[in-house]
Amino acid sequence: MVDAALQKPEAGACWIIMDSARFLELSITPKERSMQLNPYLIFNGQCEAAFKFYEERLGGKILVMLTHGSSPMAEQGLPEWRNKIMHARLTVGDAVLMGSDSPPDHHEEMKGFYVALNTEAPADAERIFHALAENGTVRMPLQETFWAARFGMLVDQFGVPWMINCE
Structure with missing residues (x-):
């Protein structure tokens, strides 16, 4: 049973009750609890060119540029898609822009x-x-x-x- 003297933790902290006499307080920083919404753009085979353009024009930095050919599933993909982008991630300040290529038969404007x-x-x-x-x-x-x-x-x-x- 929890000691009645224990009060509810403040926002940003939680308690793990170990038994009636002991507890462990864990701090949860806002960053650990925060959520970030990021645009994820789907391109018609031009993701790499677009992200390099955005990196240059917006002063960002490409952190990830993963091709289909460099993925663990490369052998299962179409040979013509080996150099197309499976996932890209660009940061501009604190903002994140992500994207990838989709096959032409699945691409929508x-x-x-x-x-x-x-x-x-x-x-x-x-x-x-x-x-x-x-x-x-x-x-x-x-x-x-x-x-x-x-x-x-x-x-x-x-x-x-x-x-x-x-x-």
Whole structure:
């Protein structure tokens, strides 16, 4: 039985009761309990080129670029897919962007979402917007709005829709 003097642990901590006289307090840091939402983009065979483009244009770092041919299941895959990307992971600051290639017969156009990128400086918004728009389609030119110093929408050359926002 738990001693009545023991109180409920504070947020971020939990108790493991060993018996009525002893307990062990474990600290759970917010990072261990946190959750992160990350866009996962599916490309039509252009994932590697897209991630190298984003790494250069956004100043990020590719942490993972796993091909089908380098996976433990490489022999079970199609030979023409050996160099296609099974999983990629790019970090830009604290943000993470992930992606992979899908076979052409399973690929669907990206729609119904935008990857939102927020900046603090209008100059950064301008630079990033124009870099991502290269060989893409501008849906809304980057401009001042009632909610932001700069806001614009585009679809890049790989078919990924972006919203650039600077508040």
